[in-house]
Amino acid sequence: MLPIFGHSLFAQIKFPSISPHADVAEELKAMEARYLANRPYEAAAGKHMMVQLDSTLEYDYDASSNVWEYNLRERFFYPNPEEQITMLDIWEADLNRWKNVRRGIYQYDPVARTETDIWSEWDDGAQELIDYGRWVYESDAQNRLIRIEIHDWVVDFWRARTQMIWEYEENSQDYLYFRQRVNPSTNTFKESQKDSVSFYPNGRYKSLYSYLWKQKAQGYGWGIDHRILYSQDSLGRNIEEKRENFNDQSLSWDNYSIYVNTYDSAGNRIERILRHWNAGSTQWIHTNRETYMYNTDGKESSYLKQWWDDTVGEWENDSRTFHTYHLNGKWEMRETNRWRDSMWTDRRKMEIDFNAYDEREQFRAFDYQSSSAQWIMEEKKDYFWSETIMSNSATVHEFRCEFPNPIRVDQAYHCSSLEAGKPYELQLYDLNGRLVQAARLLGHEPFQLSGDFSPGLYMLTILDDQQLVYRRKVIIE
Numbered sequence: 001m002l003p004i005f006g007h008s009l010f011a012q013i014k015f016p017s018i019s020p021h022a023d024v025a026e027e028l029k030a031m032e033a034r035y036l037a038n039r040p041y042e043a044a045a046g047k048h049m050m051v052q053l054d055s056t057l058e059y060d061y062d063a064s065s066n067v068w069e070y071n072l073r074e075r076f077f078y079p080n081p082e083e084q085i086t087m088l089d090i091w092e093a094d095l096n097r098w099k100n101v102r103r104g105i106y107q108y109d110p111v112a113r114t115e116t117d118i119w120s121e122w123d124d125g126a127q128e129l130i131d132y133g134r135w136v137y138e139s140d141a142q143n144r145l146i147r148i149e150i151h152d153w154v155v156d157f158w159r160a161r162t163q164m165i166w167e168y169e170e171n172s173q174d175y176l177y178f179r180q181r182v183n184p185s186t187n188t189f190k191e192s193q194k195d196s197v198s199f200y201p202n203g204r205y206k207s208l209y210s211y212l213w214k215q216k217a218q219g220y221g222w223g224i225d226h227r228i229l230y231s232q233d234s235l236g237r238n239i240e241e242k243r244e245n246f247n248d249q250s251l252s253w254d255n256y257s258i259y260v261n262t263y264d265s266a267g268n269r270i271e272r273i274l275r276h277w278n279a280g281s282t283q284w285i286h287t288n289r290e291t292y293m294y295n296t297d298g299k300e301s302s303y304l305k306q307w308w309d310d311t312v313g314e315w316e317n318d319s320r321t322f323h324t325y326h327l328n329g330k331w332e333m334r335e336t337n338r339w340r341d342s343m344w345t346d347r348r349k350m351e352i353d354f355n356a357y358d359e360r361e362q363f364r365a366f367d368y369q370s371s372s373a374q375w376i377m378e379e380k381k382d383y384f385w386s387e388t389i390m391s392n393s394a395t396v397h398e399f400r401c402e403f404p405n406p407i408r409v410d411q412a413y414h415c416s417s418l419e420a421g422k423p424y425e426l427q428l429y430d431l432n433g434r435l436v437q438a439a440r441l442l443g444h445e446p447f448q449l450s451g452d453f454s455p456g457l458y459m460l461t462i463l464d465d466q467q468l469v470y471r472r473k474v475i476i477e
Contacts, residue, residue, distance in 0.1 A: 051357045051385050052078060054472055055405045058381040068380070073098060073405070082108040103129050113139045134158055144168060163189050173199040194222055202236045223248070226256070237263055258284065268294050289315055299325055320344070328358040349375060359385055386472035406475035409449045415462070415470075418443030425463040431456065449476070 070091030088102040120129040151158040180189040191213040214223035231240040244253040255277035262271040275284040286308035317339035338346040347368035365379040462470040
């Protein structure tokens with residue numbers, strides 16, 4: 001999957017209080033039940049369905065005014081099967097509008113086996129999006145990553161900054177990894193770091209030797225820096241990961257740290273202890289410990305992190321995490337706590353709802369309020385997916401509509417990938433399944449919703465000769 005933006009930039013942007021989004025999770029579930037329970041067109045001969053993420057909406061809760069506030073919006077466009085465009089917008093409450101602040105363009109070349117990602121940010125002075133970064137990924141015929149090149153936009157050209165290269169041994173997983181940086185004076189790559197990585201036959205790590213480009217008596221060259229050695233048990237599980245640093249003066253290896261893993265009878269790792277080498281006492285000293293528990297399906301259900309208190313000679317709690325999982329195998333609830341003043345505090349919980357496609361529908365974040373002994377929802381993010389019904393001969397990006405969530409009745413939108421001049425029927429349904437608008441739509445021509453709509457969620461569909469070809473949820477504000 002191509003990468004998308006996923007971080008929050010602004011948290012204090014106001015959202016109109018008339019919005020119905022406080023109950024958006026219930027509305028979305030009701031809509032799924034009404035519209036996705038029976039899809040006879042899926043069983044039709046020569047038909048298949050494609051689901052793509054169209055947009056996301058992120059909100060913060062303002063407890064003082066008891067309203068949800070717009071925060072961020074992501075919009076996703078797929079001009080062709082090898083390209084994705086992501087737009088990140090912030091809500092400007094004082095102007096009652098969305099402002100685009102960042103764009104990501106992801107392009108894949110199947111012949112060259114390269115993916116090029118270009119990021120741009122909005123410049124208020126220039127009043128346009130300005131490129132600032134580019135990453136180029138290249139893979140070999142076996143779909144293994146062999147090169148990453150990072151560029152910065154400088155005035156009017158792309159200037160290389162860093163390059164990473166992987167060289168694989170024939171008929172083996174083992175590889176050499178090189179990290180190179182640009183020498184500004186010569187604008188050429190210079191060596192920086194090299195890793196030699198080897199694997200056991202079962203595919204688990206065996207060793208890593210790391211080298212740095214250093215100045216030596218005869219000039220610059222590779223100098224060994226450290227190594228990590230992995231030990232396996234008779235069942236092929238990594239039980240120790242030992243790091244040693246190379247001592248240039250004694251030309252020998254010095255102990256640095258070691259991880260020790262313990263497993264249960266089912267092969268699940270239940271404990272991981274980190275120890276560091278104390279050269280003064282010439283012994284290993286406990287640093288921290290991680291303990292894992294699993295549910296009956298073998299999935300991690302809890303994680304406890306502790307640190308070693310040498311003054312009392314005991315493990316002290318640091319943090320813990322709990323997980324529960326959806327039927328699709330993905331986690332749907334995660335709670336984290338921190339240990340302070342001999343009690344678990346700073347409780348935070350995250351929940352995810354999934355739609356009928358087992359894709360994210362809504363993400364929610366809660367903080368625990370000790371005074372009221374209640375979970376208070378502070379953030380949420382809605383995911384909006386479109387489904388396209390196509391014949392097997394159709395291209396996967398057929399029937400794409402470029403309009404964001406939310407939409408307004410006073411603005412024009414269009415579906416640029418519909419067949420130009422071809423008539424289609426646009427239908428809009430409310431949450432009760434009632435048809436509230438039907439209109440004729442010509443491919444490549446803009447359309448505008450008309451009528452007195454209540455703010456909220458609707459289902460928009462496009463039909464080609466009475467056959468459903470496109471459907472998505474929309475918010476009308």
